[in-house]
Amino acid sequence: MKRFEGKTLFELGTTMGSVQMVQYAKENGAYVIVADVDTPERSAAKRIADKTYMCDLKDIDGLIKIAEENDIDGVVTGASEAILQSSRIIAEKLNLPIYFTEELWNRFMRKDSFRSLCKKYGVTTPTTYYSGKAKDFCSFDSLQYPVIIKPVDSSSNSGISICASSDNLSNAIQHASDCSKTNSIIIEQYIDGEEISCTYVIKDHKAKMVCMGTKYPYVDENGLRALANAYLYPSPSINEYMANEDENVKEMFINEGLNNCTVFVQGMYKDGKSYIFEAGLRMEGTGSFRITSELCKQNFLHFQVDNALGVSTEYELEKEDPYFYGKKCVLFSQIVKGGTISSVSGYDEVIHDDRIFASEQRRYPGDTIKADGTLRQIMFRYLIYGDDMETVVKIIKHIQNTVQALDADGNNLLVTSFNPDFFLD
Secondary structure: OOOOOOOOEEEOOOOOOHHHHHHHHHOOOEEEEEOOOOOOOHHHHHHOOOEEEEEEOOOOOHHHHHHHHHOOEEEOOOOHHHHHHHHHHHHHHHHOOOOOHHHHHHHHHHHHHHHHHHHHHOOOOEEEEEEEEEEOOOHHHHOOEEEEEEEEEOOOOOEEEEEEOOOOOOHHHHHHHOOOOOEEEEEEEEEOEEEEEEEEEEEOOOEEEEEEEEEOOOOOOOOOOOEEEEEEEEOOHHHHHHOHHHHHHHHHHHHHHOOEEEEEEEEEEEEOEEEEEEOOOOOOOOOOOOHHHHOOOOHHHHHHHHHOOOOOOOOOHOOOOHHHHOOOOEEEEEEOOOOOOOOEOOOHHHOOOOOOOEEEEEEOOEEEEOOOOOHEEEEEEEEEOOOOHHHHHHHHHHHHHHEEEOOOOOOOOOOOOOOOHHHHO
């Protein structure tokens, strides 16, 4: 008998990780239902589901009706913050497993509340100059530039601005306020370092950092570094982070009541010091579960599905190694500059390399992409590994020379300025 035999899983949408959740559940005997507003042609999770529904994922009443009609045993989604809130409400309404409450969500996901948690547990953060309603900010003279202004409650890098002086501060504050559901902002010290992201898994009240990457950004015309050309794993700064921040971060997660879930923190690394500024009660958008699955043979996405269905897990936290047993790995993204895609070539060719162990295409011919500095500009992603960086660099160059996304005039819309040779320094 398969592990999920007789159980029904409700998957909300097709976001990063959703397809793998559906595949894993079905392989282990679950009946899987997928709901979103997309047709199967646009929803990869729907194409492999047992049953599908057309439903707005913010329509909680509609989703609960689907869940009740199908007598579901668990509800999951991928990495989308907005959809996770719908999952929580459904789970709480139907008394199904869920790893966070609304209170926990706000405590970790609101940037101002998370900053208070970091202070409580001794986690190093950038200096906070202001946190509150945008309309109430008046201490312009207290800022030490450069600063970064963010909404306290947005995602996908929306509403973020960097100000080197007071010249565009008012516009940046208004922009952040407009992107906040509560018109609340945070103004903090801008640290011009390397962005780091650390994934933790918490199992049976024990937390472990299982993956840490350094972001190599794409700098847009406004100087914003929200998007990544690549992430390098393990991060070159992993030793310093483990020595100085890891224990405090784990204590924060455990003491605040998180359990049987995956979470991450993001920060900046500069001059031997890490500055944590944000957390996520979910998988990262980078999909690092694919890295640990390939290089450590432990898949925390499977662990999440096990928990959602209330089934004993085979996931072994102690076998995770954030150093990946000496392997090197890069998550390489191809970014669209902005425009309407007419045709795509080369992608199907490059992904047949065995050292590209995961890949995804997010944008298709006919899509119009705005150069807005958000994750919507990412068109292709590839996870590449090797025993050395020379191997990984050669594969990235092959991808860059082969894959194209053309507009109607034959112009390549993909950013081509990234040079992976600096990985070899």
